[in-house]
Amino acid sequence: xxxxxxxxxxxxxxxxxxxxxxxxxxxxxxxxxxxxxxxxxxxxxxxxxxxxxxxxxxxxxxxxxxxxxxxxxxxxxxxxxxxxxxxxxxxxxxxxxxxxxxxxxxxxxxxxxxxxxxxxxxxxxxxxxxxxxxxxxxxxxxxxxxxxxxxxxxxxxxxxxxxxxxxxxxxxxxxxxxxxxxxxxxxxxxxxxxxxxxxxxxxxxxxxxxxxxxxxxxxxxxxxxxxxxxxxxxxxxxxxxxxxxxxxxxxxxxxxxxxxxxxxxxxxxxxxxxxxxxxxxxxxxxxxxxxxxxxxxxxxxxxxxxxxxxxxxxxxxxxxxxxxxxxxxxxxxxxxxxxxxxxxxxxxxxxxxxxxxxxxxxxxxxxxxxxxxxxxxxxxxxxxxxxxxxxxxxxxxxxxxxxxxxxxxxxxxxxxxxxxxxxxxxxxxxxxxxxxxxxxxxxxxxxxxxx
Amino acid sequence: xxxxxxxxxxxxxxxxxxxxxxxxxxxxxxxxxxxxxxxxxxxxxxxxxxxxxxxxxxxxxxxxxxxxxxxxxxxxxxxxxxxxxxxxxxxxxxxxxxxxxxxxxxxxxxxxxxxxxxxxxxxxxxxxxxxxxxxxxxxxxxxxxxxxxxxxxxxxxxxxxxxxxxxxxxxxxxxxxxxxxxxxxxxxxxxxxxxxxxxxxxxxxxxxxxxxxxxxxxxxxxxxxxxxxxxxxxxxxxxxxxxxxxxxxxxxxxxxxxxxxxxxxxxxxxxxxxxxxxxxxxxxxxxxxxxxxxxxxxxxxxxxxxxxxxxxxxxxxxxxxxxxxxxxxxxxxxxxxxxxxxxxxxxxxxxxxxxxxxxxxxxxxxxxxxxxxxxxxxxxxxxxxxxxxxxxxxxxxxxxxxxxxxxxxxxxxxxxxxxxxxxxxxxxxxxxxxxxxxxxxxxxxxxxxxxxxxxxxxxxxxxxxxxxxxxxxxxxxxxxx
Numbered sequence: 044x045x046x047x048x049x050x051x052x053x054x055x056x057x058x059x060x061x062x063x064x065x066x067x068x069x070x071x072x073x074x075x076x077x078x079x080x081x082x083x084x085x086x087x088x089x090x091x092x093x094x095x096x097x098x099x100x101x102x103x104x105x106x107x108x109x110x111x112x113x114x115x116x117x118x119x120x121x122x123x124x125x126x127x128x129x130x131x132x133x134x135x136x137x138x139x140x141x142x143x144x145x146x147x148x149x150x151x152x153x154x155x156x157x158x159x160x161x162x163x164x165x166x167x168x169x170x171x172x173x174x175x176x177x178x179x180x181x182x183x184x185x186x187x188x189x190x191x192x193x194x195x196x197x198x199x200x201x202x203x204x205x206x207x208x209x210x211x212x213x214x215x216x217x218x219x220x221x222x223x224x225x226x227x228x229x230x231x232x233x234x235x236x237x238x239x240x241x242x243x244x245x246x247x248x249x250x251x252x253x254x255x256x257x258x259x260x261x262x263x264x265x266x267x268x269x270x271x272x273x274x275x276x277x278x279x280x281x282x283x284x285x286x287x288x289x290x291x292x293x294x295x296x297x298x299x300x301x302x303x304x305x306x307x308x309x310x311x312x313x314x315x316x317x318x319x320x321x322x323x324x325x326x327x328x329x330x331x332x333x334x335x336x337x338x339x340x341x342x343x344x345x346x347x348x349x350x351x352x353x354x355x356x357x358x359x360x361x362x363x364x365x366x367x368x369x370x371x372x373x374x375x376x377x378x379x380x381x382x383x384x385x386x387x388x389x390x391x392x393x394x395x396x397x398x399x400x401x402x403x404x405x406x407x408x409x410x411x412x413x414x415x416x417x418x419x420x421x422x423x424x425x426x427x428x429x430x431x432x433x434x435x436x437x438x439x440x441x442x443x444x445x446x447x448x449x450x451x452x453x454x455x456x457x458x459x460x461x462x463x464x465x466x467x468x469x470x471x472x473x474x475x476x477x478x479x480x481x482x483x484x485x486x487x488x489x490x491x492x493x494x
Numbered sequence: 495x496x497x498x499x500x501x502x503x504x505x506x507x508x509x510x511x512x513x514x515x516x517x518x519x520x521x522x523x524x525x526x527x528x529x530x531x532x533x534x535x536x537x538x539x540x541x542x543x544x545x546x547x548x549x550x551x552x553x554x555x556x557x558x559x560x561x562x563x564x565x566x567x568x569x570x571x572x573x574x575x576x577x578x579x580x581x582x583x584x585x586x587x588x589x590x591x592x593x594x595x596x597x598x599x600x601x602x603x604x605x606x607x608x609x610x611x612x613x614x615x616x617x618x619x620x621x622x623x624x625x626x627x628x629x630x631x632x633x634x635x636x637x638x639x640x641x642x643x644x645x646x647x648x649x650x651x652x653x654x655x656x657x658x659x660x661x662x663x664x665x666x667x668x669x670x671x672x673x674x675x676x677x678x679x680x681x682x683x684x685x686x687x688x689x690x691x692x693x694x695x696x697x698x699x700x701x702x703x704x705x706x707x708x709x710x711x712x713x714x715x716x717x718x719x720x721x722x723x724x725x726x727x728x729x730x731x732x733x734x735x736x737x738x739x740x741x742x743x744x745x746x747x748x749x750x751x752x753x754x755x756x757x758x759x760x761x762x763x764x765x766x767x768x769x770x771x772x773x774x775x776x777x778x779x780x781x782x783x784x785x786x787x788x789x790x791x792x793x794x795x796x797x798x799x800x801x802x803x804x805x806x807x808x809x810x811x812x813x814x815x816x817x818x819x820x821x822x823x824x825x826x827x828x829x830x831x832x833x834x835x836x837x838x839x840x841x842x843x844x845x846x847x848x849x850x851x852x853x854x855x856x857x858x859x860x861x862x863x864x865x866x867x868x869x870x871x872x873x874x875x876x877x878x879x880x881x882x883x884x885x886x887x888x889x890x891x892x893x894x895x896x897x898x899x900x901x902x903x904x905x906x907x908x909x910x911x912x913x914x915x916x917x918x919x920x921x922x923x924x925x926x927x928x929x930x931x932x933x934x935x936x937x938x939x940x941x942x943x944x945x946x947x948x949x950x951x952x953x954x955x956x957x958x959x960x961x962x963x964x965x966x967x968x969x970x971x972x973x974x975x
Binding site (some may be wrong): 083087089092096099101112117118119128131143144225229417418421451473492 | 531534560581678762830915
């Protein structure tokens, strides 16, 4: 069975938005319609154990009366469903106390970047094709690591259409496709990991990712204990992406910045990490999950977050921008007031090294595939804890010598990236963050576990 | 709805399904958030749809849609069957389901005061009153409050003949005071962190917590933490307050007993479990005073229901008895795979568009023989640690580390100095084996956690944890200055 996907289309979704606007008795209104078709195949032991499909369409109305804002949403898009939701949002907006800093909905502004977001190669992947990919990946893993290699993971296809209309003139429509793979290969006691995602499934080599996970699993055997302490670490891109996700969580958005909860709050213009570290957000970069506008229909701007180690800026939506009398950078997530802005297309600039060179330059250290269940301990110096997972190896004398049991790190990310020694030359794209491998000196591990 | 369900099930059977079930779910949600004197969020959502699960050639398929109509029912049934056929092309042993009784009926979970009928002004006023009281303390930089209400109506029907209608109302609320000075951020929450406490109840649940009575206290505590010394490090005796212990139970007991996880279904995402089947009935999980049960029948529990999402009646299952590991959370499929006679009734789905997976119900630590005052008085040196600030655990659920909002020194049986930035860490079974005192019924509370993540696509589960404060000996406290 091949996949078949019928786009609802720009005309239909924009019409629903306009109808809702017309029926919303408020001074201003923003309406968002998001149609979603998702297919996801999960597998364990190289066999499919869960295979699902979802088709949904939601309407969200943001009604504004002066400095009062109310939200309502529904997935029942009948005439009555649209009308009742629009009226409910307006009723909410009429009954609230004022939000002093709210400046109104955004007006039409910059032209949208021209980016490709829809690919037929992704839209056409049905359950049969996903099953065939799982079988091919299982075969690839076995060819790389032997007959005992077994894959677990998920192959996910998400197709969305988004329409946003506001009463001040913003009117946009965007179809997006996304394909993602997460896989763990178990090879006896050894475990390895790989993942990939992108808008164009044709550019993703699933079998290569299965072999990558299998290669790690094949080496990840007879793991020994190592003492917690400070180690030079070579972090594969998956691990770097995880750390950057935590860095984003503790302060790259304007709301935390304005409240003084961000490590950026008192450091703009200051050097906070190594000069080798440059981080930015760019919704127009098609290497990642590009998107021309945000959840308010505002064009996405490239924002320099940290440049050559110096704190440069944070991302804004219309609400946080209004508090400072500036323009939104196009990073609203849900409408501007109830959700904080977020940098959802982050890139850590690549360096000139490769992983082999990073390992060769390490007399004693650890090679880390990825981290598990990381979480913030302290906000303003970005202290994070988490475990290594799915492939942790000892480096001795410039070579990977053996697998080690997993370790818990507890580390300030500012300290870690201050101690950044080198960055890889190739980036890996995750969901919202792209990063290369990195070598960091003196990364702190605080305890170990049994496997 | 009965006719719609029957038509969908008939369609699945006609296309070759050996088993199928359909769930129709209608959910209503209202959320209010306040922040520094303003309503930061006021939203209402309504969501409905249906999902069909089918077994064809021994493999699962699931399809769902938000359009409830006869025509869409047939389309989705056909898609579920076609997806199952695709699964069967790359599947292992055929799916076997443990037997389940056929049920028919309508079940309504009671709530005294319908939260959706409470005037909006009343709910907002409560949060803004608490907000004002917190901000009366000039050291408070951010005052936040939140309330959230859910109503879920579910219809379940299966080709085995079950037809079950259920309705459940859930309510919860919490407040947070945050103090910020010179790059340090400290916060105190009530009644607990992470969005407050939730229960299967009406607005009375929110009223009972009397948020405004505690607003000034937590504001003062948050400000005082800015000047408090950093918590010392070392091996210490610790006493955990209820909401902190609830999360400890959640992470180190609730997740590792999920049988789908044990069988590897979450291997690439949430992880696996150290509680492998050969340990069942043998493994010394905790000390002899530690007994834990999964109880989906607990009144008011966020993890309570009448029937799970594959039509199995709610029940109470022993998980740990006098320290020994005795049971799992299971589904019909995983129970059959382990050789159990029946499912433990733990299959739940996050709405119509998600397939049921094994989830926690109410994972409850049985009350002990002490009370909190006695535990403190009996502790010569240690810490009383409260309210979750951070959490992390490895992918087999062994090595954990939790941070708290604050800790009190215990010296010679008395509470003393307050410390900021406390953390403790350990290995799950070593930690539970070190438990030597658990408070009793008077200190026991069934906490509700409405945001447990698991599965792909991600599903957010509502679960409960009944606990009373307890003491653990010789635990590693503190990791970083």
